[in-house]
Amino acid sequence: MSRGISSEGFGENALKFISNACFGLFVIIVLTLTLIAVTYQPPDPWLQSSKFMSKIFTSVENATYQKDTSILVTGEDVLSISDIGSVAFADPPATITNVTVRAEDEAYLRASMGSCDSSIEAINCSDPGVMVAIKKANLATFSDINLYAYRTPVRGSANTDCDVAWRFKPKKEHSHRMYRDFRRYKLRREASCGFTVIDIGDLHSGENARPQKFRINDSVPTLDQADMSKFRNSKYLYYSRGGDYCKGMNQFQWSFLCALGEAQYLNRTFVVDLDFCLSGSNNPGHGDETGKDLRFYFDYEHLMEATSVIEQKQFLKAWQDWNKIHNHNYIPVRVVPDLKVTPMQLRSEESTVLWRTFDQPEPNNYWYRVCEGESEKVIQRPWHLLWKSKRLMDIVTTICGSLEWDFDAVHIVRGQKAQNKELWPNLDADTSPESILQKLKGKIEEGRNVYIATNEVLPGYFDKLRTSYKIHLLDDYKHLWAPGSEWYNETKALNNGHSVDFDGQMRVEVDSEMFFRGKKHIETFDEITLDCKDGVNTCK
Numbered sequence: 001m002s003r004g005i006s007s008e009g010f011g012e013n014a015l016k017f018i019s020n021a022c023f024g025l026f027v028i029i030v031l032t033l034t035l036i037a038v039t040y041q042p043p044d045p046w047l048q049s050s051k052f053m054s055k056i057f058t059s060v061e062n063a064t065y066q067k068d069t070s071i072l073v074t075g076e077d078v079l080s081i082s083d084i085g086s087v088a089f090a091d092p093p094a095t096i097t098n099v100t101v102r103a104e105d106e107a108y109l110r111a112s113m114g115s116c117d118s119s120i121e122a123i124n125c126s127d128p129g130v131m132v133a134i135k136k137a138n139l140a141t142f143s144d145i146n147l148y149a150y151r152t153p154v155r156g157s158a159n160t161d162c163d164v165a166w167r168f169k170p171k172k173e174h175s176h177r178m179y180r181d182f183r184r185y186k187l188r189r190e191a192s193c194g195f196t197v198i199d200i201g202d203l204h205s206g207e208n209a210r211p212q213k214f215r216i217n218d219s220v221p222t223l224d225q226a227d228m229s230k231f232r233n234s235k236y237l238y239y240s241r242g243g244d245y246c247k248g249m250n251q252f253q254w255s256f257l258c259a260l261g262e263a264q265y266l267n268r269t270f271v272v273d274l275d276f277c278l279s280g281s282n283n284p285g286h287g288d289e290t291g292k293d294l295r296f297y298f299d300y301e302h303l304m305e306a307t308s309v310i311e312q313k314q315f316l317k318a319w320q321d322w323n324k325i326h327n328h329n330y331i332p333v334r335v336v337p338d339l340k341v342t343p344m345q346l347r348s349e350e351s352t353v354l355w356r357t358f359d360q361p362e363p364n365n366y367w368y369r370v371c372e373g374e375s376e377k378v379i380q381r382p383w384h385l386l387w388k389s390k391r392l393m394d395i396v397t398t399i400c401g402s403l404e405w406d407f408d409a410v411h412i413v414r415g416q417k418a419q420n421k422e423l424w425p426n427l428d429a430d431t432s433p434e435s436i437l438q439k440l441k442g443k444i445e446e447g448r449n450v451y452i453a454t455n456e457v458l459p460g461y462f463d464k465l466r467t468s469y470k471i472h473l474l475d476d477y478k479h480l481w482a483p484g485s486e487w488y489n490e491t492k493a494l495n496n497g498h499s500v501d502f503d504g505q506m507r508v509e510v511d512s513e514m515f516f517r518g519k520k521h522i523e524t525f526d527e528i529t530l531d532c533k534d535g536v537n538t539c540k
């Protein structure tokens with residue numbers, strides 16, 4: 001007789017099976033959650049904003065950057081651009097405060113009332129009341145800038161004129177740059193013994209108060225014997241020239257900041273090559289140009305102050321001299337030829353020189369590849385280290401000052417994109433003067449100062465807009481880089497006595513800064529044309 005399986009036994013077995021399965025699933029879930037908790041790293045705001053910038057201002061195609069070259073964003077612009085994630089910059093120095101009219105200034109005026117001879121026409125510019133009147137006038141007139149330290153007013157060209165120099169910064173600007181102005185003020189003495197400013201001169205009109213020009217100190221310091229003794233005890237990160245050389249400016253930034261980020265992560269001095277190649281893509285009408293100087297485009301003085309760097313020629317000479325002086329007692333060097341060696345693996349390396357070589361074929365010889373993969377989680381690109389050249393920023397300041405920092409800005413992209421009807425079928429027509437004028441009428445009040453940042457080269461192209469607006473273009477200010485100008489003389493001295501062309505990349509940098517400083521910003525794509533920025537069917 002066969003033995004049957006009772007329903008009771010079957011139920012017990014089924015219950016045990018389900019219990020074991022549930023317990024096993026529970027263990028798997030616990031282990032998974034534990035693993036996630038151990039390995040998870042919260043998003044780094046530096047990395048997030050850097051990734052965002054790379055998506056907006058560059059696009060990668062076959063590992064080579066193809067991008068809009070008409071705007072250049074550097075570290076000092078990051079916080080000026082909306083939509084970019086939080087980036088932690090240091091607060092401005094506590095010793096620099098916005099100047100206001102203090103209570104003690106007002107008390108001085110009240111105490112001095114009736115104690116002067118109002119019949120005297122000539123004004124004593126050093127009288128504290130003059131400074132109070134000038135501060136009040138500036139606060140009322142320049143609402144878009146923060147005013148900082150004043151110098152004592154001095155006599156102008158007439159008995160009622162006083163010239164004074166002061167420092168300022170636009171309220172919208174988040175970098176630590178400070179600017180200087182010196183103006184002529186015409187004042188009237190009141191019967192109460194106070195003073196009233198009746199006229200303020202234009203930018204840099206107060207010639208008698210012109211401060212001695214602050215010399216840009218971006219020269220390469222020489223190493224003396226005392227410095228040589230420190231050379232052996234320092235640690236350096238040296239990148240050989242890779243495939244990034246002569247690539248576009250956006251790719252250079254992305255790679256250069258990767259290298260600086262690795263140097264900071266490893267706590268090493270980075271070796272900077274000032275010999276720069278300007279890509280033809282950043283200078284329309286020209287091919288790639290070697291022999292440029294990095295200091296033409298970026299603020300090397302700020303870089304030297306903000307982090308540990310050494311110029312490449314100086315570094316190589318010091319290295320060679322050390323070996324000669326010390327009888328070929330070579331300093332320790334580790335050559336890193338493989339991108340697979342990550343910064344994390346080099347963290348404990350004790351060699352004086354870490355030398356990354358980039359001898360592989362493209363794209364495996366790009367500097368920015370060092371920061372890809374797992375390295376991306378730990379290397380923070382230090383955007384705050386890379387500022388535009390002070391010499392170019394002086395041009396920006398002068399143009400903004402001539403407009404009293406009160407203007408709107410329009411960015412018009414034309415050039416090759418307007419000629420390519422397959423990718424941008426409407427751009428040419430949409431950026432015609434007539435079309436632009438119609439678009440602006442609903443966005444910018446008639447009669448306003450409007451600065452147009454553009455790659456359009458045809459003279460007079462935007463003249464029709466002058467019927468409704470006060471139009472300003474970069475070429476209206478050619479005297480600021482013409483022979484004999486401060487920019488011309490300083491770059492010539494930097495270039496061993498040879499004059500420097502004001503090239504397409506320099507134009508882009510000035511145009512970019514002018515665009516960022518406008519009260520209103522009108523972009524070509526989305527606001528002037530419905531064509532996609534990167535061509536047909538690429539709109540997001």
